[in-house]
Amino acid sequence: MTASVLKAAEESSRAPVGRDGILNVAARLFREQGYGAVSLRRIAEAAGIKAGSIYYHFGSKDEIVVAILDEGIWAVHDRMRRAISDVSGGDAATVLRAAIRAHLRALLDVSDYSSANVRIFGQVPQSVRDANLPARRAYEAEWDGLLSRLKADGALREVVDVRRLRLMLIGALNATLEWFDPERGSAEALASAYADVFLNGVLTKRSDPAWPS
Secondary structure, eight states: OOHHHHHHHHHHHTOOOOHHHHHHHHHHHHHHHOSTTOOHHHHHHHHTSOGGGGGGTOSSHHHHHHHHHHHHHHHHHHHHHHHHHHTTTOOHHHHHHHHHHHHHHIIIIIOHHHHHHHHHGGGSOHHHHHHHHHHHHHHHHHHHHHHHHHHHTTOSOTTOOHHHHHHHHHHHHHHGGGTOOGGGSOHHHHHHHHHHHHHHOSOSSOOOTTSOO
8 A cells, every 4th residue: 555545544534523424423322322321522432533523513412412303303204205205196005004114114224313313302301302393293294194184085994093093103113123123024024014913903803893894
């Protein structure tokens, strides 16, 4: 290796870590260790920079957290919206399967951001939750709009409460982060299994008198 190549490699290794680099490192740390265990100093050490360098981009740890929470929701939201668009015109089962698959795979396959969002949201101060609320509400509205359209088209039972169904769906999907093991099955297979349960139920005989025959 020539001296010029060695010099270039050394300069590259010392290249400043920008805003996105700091967020990438912080998202991984928050996903792995939780909110309380991660400090600005810990983020700086993992990024290979001085702690003071973070202040060029962020005013505080919580400002970093808000950015990660927002990005985590946007990643899932974008995946879900594109998945729905790809199956536009499909029947209700196809559309719901696409939405469930997009949400679950965004959590398990896509990024530290979406995983960190789910894992630390309950740990952060109320001020951070409030700052993240617009992004969270926008995603909830996307689901509510989808489920409301399906209900208006007669695809969902009349007794179904859209808000409660959305809470149940998202809650169950988010909980997979605590136990999913890719060595014991793929995210795609898990998404299919969840969709089967939500769409078809678990009983072999539907004894509910409110269930349409």
